[in-house]
Amino acid sequence: MNHGLRATLAFTFMAAMLLAVGFGQSWNLALAILNLCLISAVMSLGVNIQWGYAGLFNAGVMAFTALGGLAAVLISVAPVPEAWAAGGLNMGLAVLIIAATVALIYVLRKSLPGGALRKLITAIIVIASLYLLRKFYSPGVEAIEAVNPAKTGYLGGLGMPIVLAWLIGGLFAAAVAWIIGKVSLGLRADYLAIATLGISEIVIAIIKNEDWLARGVKNVSGLKRPVPYEYNLQNSQWFIDLVEKISASKLAALTDPAAKQAALQQLVIESSSIFVKLSYSVLFTVVLLIILWFCTRALNSPWGRMMRAIRDNEEAANAMGKDVTGRHLQVFVLGCAVLGIAGAMLTTLDGQFTPASYQPLRYTFLIWVMVIVGGSGNNLGAVLGGFLIWFTWIEAEPASLFLMELITAPMAEGNAIREHLLESAPHLRLFLMGLVLLLVLRFSPGGLLPERVRHV
């Protein structure tokens, strides 16, 4: 089967599955799954840039998506002037101290020769600045968190449109990725994995505990939306007219005007929710297509060929004069930027930022399953993986419950084993994901849509 046909078939199958959910269960659910499929596809593209193009193992996907989510809060939420008045000055000074320390160490490293003296002075500067930092930082934090803690207790954001955060989220993630990459690339391949595993724990710990930043585990909810609100739609004449027009035949069957009015109202409520989800789908599709276009162009360019050459034989590429570590850093930062964008989109869709919900299995390793099942090195494959695995992940929960009910059906009601099996059924999908990952790696290492290399 040639590649084009295979991809067409796979995506048609995926569309059919989503349509089946729409007809069989509900359109609301189908669109909800679709939206997360789209976001998963973007995440999967991000990991594919790192693993598929360059063979880098990023075990901290969660951190970069969380940074995107943080950006969504910091960009879109309205600023809290009282908090700025209470602790803004202290926080500003703290930032200045950090900047000054970094600058000082940078100058020092440039001007002094390496050795024990330089290390000693660097250590002294770091300790002194940490001491100074606490002087301003701690009272600042206390003052900010004391401002109306039940509702705000944080600095707030910039009050700008949330779509802008998608870009900023990418930048946040890229900045952190640059630091991590600088430290751990160029050493053993697994060191990057371990360093990213570490940064993911730390980023989540910081976001959970620094309440002045984004309220920590108290969550920020009610984020602004880039799409209309259901309530506003339900009260707009044009929307009601639209619904009336679409479902004219259904309404015509009803003769009683009161019943007709009630049916219309019900339809408007349902359609408003569908309309909102559909608007998100359109936005996410646009982002996905833009990123996919860039990825495809990059992969087919001389740069893409160079990346593949580095991935397949680092030593040979190095001998040909390619800067392996530099290119790895570049591709790592790019991939993380895409992850940041996806993270910001996810938080936008949720309408709230809940740091406690970031779990490594869901936000790091599930994305890995997507890339490997879809086809590492193939952008379309990664997108397909994002769709397919997210769909499976969602539908596996009711499926495993159903399976358990089938198995336990002969057992008596209230049987302890039966209760336990039913209760534990949701964990089966983790097992399924591991199994799928191992099976694909073993029997079809290229994934569903394997990488295609055109030899010129």
Add this chain to the structure above:
Amino acid sequence: MPETTDILNALVLFGNFVFMPALSYGSQLALGALGVTLLFGILRFANFAHGDTMAFGAMVAVLVTWWLQSLGVSLGPLPTALLALPVAILATSLLVLLFDKYVYRYYRKQKSPPVMLAIVSVGVMFMTNAIVRFIIGPDDQRFSDGQKFLVRARDFKEATGLNEGIAIKTSSVITIVVTVVVVVALFWFLNRSKTGKAMRAFSDNEDLALLSGVNPDRIVLITWLITAALATIAGVLYGLDKSFKPFTYFQMLLPIFAAAIVGGIGQPVGAILGGYIIAFSELAVTYAYKKFFRYLLPEGSEPDSLVQLLSTDYKFAVSFIILVVVLLVRPTGIVKGKVI
């Protein structure tokens, strides 16, 4: 000048809240890191499933302990879990050998790059995690019994007349004793026995070892058995000390990896050293020294803040920062290991 009793009080305080906990936590990390580092040395990959292997071993021990408790079996002052340990090690060995036979073996024969094996271990991690959650659930479970303290803080205070007391938990003593026994046995095995020497030769230079007639399958089998035993012991000791919760074992991956790298990857001595370094720094940095300084500093100059360098929520940051510093300054680790 502070008086002698003040100095003693400060030292006892430090010993109770930093030294003792760090010693037992460090032992648990060291046992975990030993398993990781042996796999690094022999099979040459970073095993992401190690945390969940520990969780699996501990889970079996918890279940067997509950069963023994229901039969009324107990070890008196010692926790019943020690009796369950051999069964747990056996079950974990079986699990890792199954995974090796059906999963890892194939990639070994293919001579896949280490990072590929690391990804494969992610799949194994998913499955082990699912098994543990399916059997025992994701929640906290307590299974320690027996006498909780060997020395109570109050008894210590009465005996010495100091203001501060050291409480010695039975679990800490067991942890330390078991660690010493295990480490001595392991080093004896690696350095003295024929198989252990073959393992080290294999780790040093695979081709040369093969030429000398070392049977690679046997080496791999024994490595897995040792790893499973180490992981189970570490998991059970940690569970006895704190409590059993599957997710905390996953989170121990980072300090364990950090310990292995800090010590020098593939170096057993380094792994032990790394484990204690991580544990001591973590506890020393997150401890609030206010009371400690109150004993030592002259009256009137006591600090009014907690004097805590980092809040306990950031304990992961400690192992991470140590990891980063090591990667920057000395990527080979303290004990010069291999950088493959």
